[in-house]
Amino acid sequence: MRLYAITRATLEKDIRLEWRSKDAINAMLFFALLVVVIFSFAFDPTAEESRRIAGGLVWVAFLFAAVVALNQTWARELRNQVLDAYRVSPAPANPLFLAKALGNFIFVSALEALMTPLFIVFFKLRAIGQGWELVPIALLGTWALVVNGTFFAAISLRTRSREIMLPLLLFPISVPALIAMVNATTAVLTGEYSARVWTALLLAYDVVFTVACLFLFETVLEAE
């Protein structure tokens, strides 16, 4: 029960603090928008082509926006060394991780929710397959990026070139998830094949790495 209480308290605190310093949120929202705009200039496909490549485009755009958000995960805990205050307390490590991962999940999902209508407009997207299938794909895919991203952000705390270390670690490990996300999305948009196996792969990926993160986060947190 205490685990839940600490997770919730940490998540609430983070949301409250994020809300108070709206500059950071606004800047990231604007960045997300910019990414879509740039992509619309870089790629100018017909509606037919759009459906084939949109899966890849959209997820790459989400990935870049996610990295910007993920790099901020621990910023507030580094200021004034607040992370030491957490470490010195008897609170276990995992609630901290879960709260941060959930916070990132909420925030990145918000970014995606902002970017998606723009993508639909710029690329004239329309799902030929079952549109609702995109929801579990988006949720599972976002979690895949966020759970490992939060973990690697913690690893990056103890490295030089922190902001580049995070994507450097995240991108390789995320490859199977990215392949799954992109192909699942394309499957739904084009309606040419089933997204079911890809979605199952995403689920498997999420389970494997969520467990791995929960298992190993304390080791990383306690490393000096």
Place this chain on the structure above:
Amino acid sequence: MVADAIKVGLEPLSSNPAVVAEGIIKQFGRFAALRGVTGEFASGKLYVIVGDNGAGKTTLLRTIAGLAQPTRGTISVLGTEDLRGIRAHIGYMAHPSLLYDEMSAMENLRYFAGLYGVEVARCREVISSVNLNPDLERPAGQYSQGMRQRLSLARALLNDPKLLLLDEPFSNVDSRSAHVMAVLLGQLRDQRKTILVVTHQPGILESAANEFVSMEAGRITARTPTLQAAHL
């Protein structure tokens, strides 16, 4: 004696020493911050640790707090070498404030109280004990240095710790805040808490301290009951 201290389990008001260090060496690459620290800190006493910058005072405190692992040597705190198990009984105050700048005093302490499983009422109590106003809505980042240090001390006291570790609590602090903290520390020591204070201003605690510990180049070089005897 050291072996006995290590074998003993966690005891409440213990007559056993609060901290037992045996040959602590801490190296960061080539740099040795601690070069063999050995000694005991008895329970219920207030120790003032002094020394030049780089003497290893902060590293020693962090090692006792469990934030740093000794490269070599053993450390036993509150009767055990498992420093993770006794976290509920330790209060730690560092040179940075360890507080969220964007939250008020009560918001900050309420969050940390949750980590320790401490009631909210205790937050008000502890904030008042350092002469701060619990109902002040101002974010901690806008506090004066004196107020911030007092709030940081309040946070360290939330869980009513048996062992209090303070790193430079008086730095850049106005004399009134310093006095408030010094008086409080004396009272806490009288309540049988063990207090280790690292400071460049040992004079503030001259009357309250039980012992002055001098450190130099990663070792304890002198331990004296008075300031004069420590040539300070």
Place this chain on the structure above:
Amino acid sequence: MKRGITILAIVTALLLSYALYGALIGAPTERTMGDVQRIFYYHVPSAWTAFLLFLINFVASIIYLIRRSTKADILALVSAEVGVVFCTVVLVTGPIWARPVWGIWWAAGDIRLTTTLVLWVIYVSYLVLRRLSTSGQTPKIAAVLAVFGALDVPLVYFSIWFFRTQHPSPVIGAGGSLDPRMGQVLLINWAAFLCLAWLVCWTRYRLEVAQRHVEEANALESLLEGSR
């Protein structure tokens, strides 16, 4: 120790020469692809060697996390470094082979090549982490990353395999049965590469051990200095 390495070096040199002869001259020329196909004797054994080395890295990392053994940490580092080198060989020989034979530099569906690429990227990031880490406990953090990498591998393999079933594309390496003489040369080349990998790893291991001894001696020296 030293004699062991010398013996291994000689054996490796002999095997490599024999394998080279087998690859370039001894093995029969492939019917459809011609002599270009001979690169297969470098491409495939390098891949197998790389995968084996990464497996060693995974096991060594787990041992480190459980037992904090320095030897395990050094073995993990060494196997990652040498594994990346063999991976690079696979990634270079692949396109060189593919271009004249299939007309393309790369095939996204080729499972061996694509898995190797992802492995290469994962282990390069592992080596970068080890290089850029400022922590006093780099081996621990690196071992954690190695575990993540190893967990990723089956997922990578499956995702590419399934991709191939939906997007059939040329596979570099050809199907069909292998002429037993070719199979023999392949295995000899693999044996030679394994010996080479072993030799390089062993040498690198000793180098790393020596380097750490020097660092420890330096640290001890600064520790014993009375003043700074």
